[in-house]
Amino acid sequence: MKWKKYTIDTTTQAEDFISMMLSDLGIEGIEIEDKIPLSKADQTEMFIDFLPELPPDDGSSAVSFYIEDDGSDQSEILKKVKVALEDLRNTVDVGSGVITSSETEDLDWINNWKKFFSSFYIDDILIKPTWEELKEEDKDKFLIEIDPGISFGTGKHETTQLCISQLLKYIRGNKEYTPEVKEPKVLDVGCGSGILSIIALKIGAKSVVGTDLDPDCMISTKENMEVNNLDLDLGKFYVGNLIDDVELQKTVGTEEYDIVVANILADVIIPMAKVIPDRLKKGGYFITSGIIDFKENDVKKAIEDAGLEVVEINHKGEWVNITARKN
Numbered sequence: 001m002k003w004k005k006y007t008i009d010t011t012t013q014a015e016d017f018i019s020m021m022l023s024d025l026g027i028e029g030i031e032i033e034d035k036i037p038l039s040k041a042d043q044t045e046m047f048i049d050f051l052p053e054l055p056p057d058d059g060s061s062a063v064s065f066y067i068e069d070d071g072s073d074q075s076e077i078l079k080k081v082k083v084a085l086e087d088l089r090n091t092v093d094v095g096s097g098v099i100t101s102s103e104t105e106d107l108d109w110i111n112n113w114k115k116f117f118s119s120f121y122i123d124d125i126l127i128k129p130t131w132e133e134l135k136e137e138d139k140d141k142f143l144i145e146i147d148p149g150i151s152f153g154t155g156k157h158e159t160t161q162l163c164i165s166q167l168l169k170y171i172r173g174n175k176e177y178t179p180e181v182k183e184p185k186v187l188d189v190g191c192g193s194g195i196l197s198i199i200a201l202k203i204g205a206k207s208v209v210g211t212d213l214d215p216d217c218m219i220s221t222k223e224n225m226e227v228n229n230l231d232l233d234l235g236k237f238y239v240g241n242l243i244d245d246v247e248l249q250k251t252v253g254t255e256e257y258d259i260v261v262a263n264i265l266a267d268v269i270i271p272m273a274k275v276i277p278d279r280l281k282k283g284g285y286f287i288t289s290g291i292i293d294f295k296e297n298d299v300k301k302a303i304e305d306a307g308l309e310v311v312e313i314n315h316k317g318e319w320v321n322i323t324a325r326k327n
């Protein structure tokens, strides 16, 4: 599929007005390029732990939009954009407003990433995207199927893999680590696509509770539970922030869990550490990742300050897992 890309030379002041104006005209694929650094909240939501150096913000911005190039005349829609841009000049400094165009191929924003997600193993678990055919030779494998939708969690990220390895160790291997626990209960903070909850249930957890800030994760998690033939009653999932939402803390419960798993960013885990011991039963484990290596010591200190004993630290690439015990 071919697309025409149009780029408006403008200012950071005008970029939000222009994207609203474009969507009012029915244009959906909009891209903004400026030099404003991301806020802490944006960084957390987008799972970005450190940012490249940007040149200083000079107030300039480029707002691009895409229109499918099916050979039809695009001059009518372009004329509407130009008129609306001129109207905006009464409200905000639009800058030059010059529109340049170029052609691009095969721009399927929603689905292109799927080309990079294919089946893979962690230990004996085969993680397969739902849209990939199950090979004949894999029919007897321990299979988990995932469609993350727009949530995080294909399982391919190092941090998810570090958490899965630890879940395998402490749930499947619980005879060694927590022999008294027969049917572990798991809390999955930042559940994303639900991948960790689903694996926990498949390898022996009795039930799971999950939380995430993003309401879309509730939909992905439910759909992935169904795809994996898990009874929806086995999991309860809530939108909210466990760090300071007292109601959510009550709903999730006190001293309920044999395992709390949280694959989020170091900057989130550090303030969250203080509410974890109250969620865990005595002898329970906190398995956490999402920690970039240069923040390992800060997270370790926060976990120890919260009263947990760090029992393991594992690395994969530049990412770290810390596992701690409530004694």
Ligand SMILES: C[S@@+](CC[C@H](N)C(=O)[O-])C[C@H]1O[C@@H](n2cnc3c(N)ncnc32)[C@H](O)[C@@H]1O
Pocket (backbone or CB within 6 Å): 044, 045, 047, 151, 152, 153, 154, 155, 159, 160, 163, 189, 190, 191, 192, 193, 194, 195, 196, 211, 212, 213, 214, 217, 240, 241, 242, 243, 263, 264, 265, 268, 290
């Ligand atoms: C890296 S993803 C992990 C997804 C999945 N658990 C996995 O391991 O692949 C982190 C998730 O944590 C969520 N998140 C960020 N801050 C959070 C918070 N304070 N409480 C709950 N979820 C949070 C994000 O929305 C995102 O879905």
